[in-house]
Amino acid sequence: MTGAFDPGEQMSQPAGHTPVDLACEPDFLLGTVRVSPASGQVIVGGHAESFDPHVLLVLVALAQRRGMVVSREELGDRCRIGHLVGDDGLNRCIARLRRLADDSGAFTVEAIARVGYRLTTEAPVLTANQERLRFFAKHYLSVILAALLAVMAAAAVGGYLGTLEAATTPAAGADAQQ
Secondary structure, three states: OOOOOOOOOOOOOOOOOOOOHHHHHEEEEEEEEEEOOOOEHHHHEEEEEEEEEHHHHHHHHHHOOOOOOHHHHHHHHHOOOOOOOOOHHHHHHHHHHHHHHHHOOOOOEEEOOOOOOEEOOOEEEEHHHHHHHHHHHHHHHHHHHHHHHHHHHHHHHHHHHHHHHHHHHHHHHHHOOO
């Protein structure tokens, strides 16, 4: 789960019905759930759990098309590991993903009658790098802004004190000229 991430890293996008390759998929987030397709793990609340590769294939395929309906045919075409995942296998994968969704509350897997499935999340799907940037922006930028405000306040106080000193100095300077 650790490793270097490209700053421009994006979740791979499907090209037609190209099979999902778990080894090539970057880690990504579904709300609070971190998915690591290459290592076969899903982390919820700091607890890592290994998932069956077929379940991860279906999860990746649905996450790549988040909010859109993915047909059962497309899932069957894209989610192979040496053999076709049939209807029973696909149903088991969807059931496992729904348990994960219920346990985490981070996403839902909705059945669209006679068509397929749709994965939805409240938050956008983020890669691990995007999550790091979001964390940085949320935590460190507030510290930087607070420091900047402190410097501005110090400059304002210094400027005010300087004007008070200047107001008393000209009188002394006028006495010296006479």
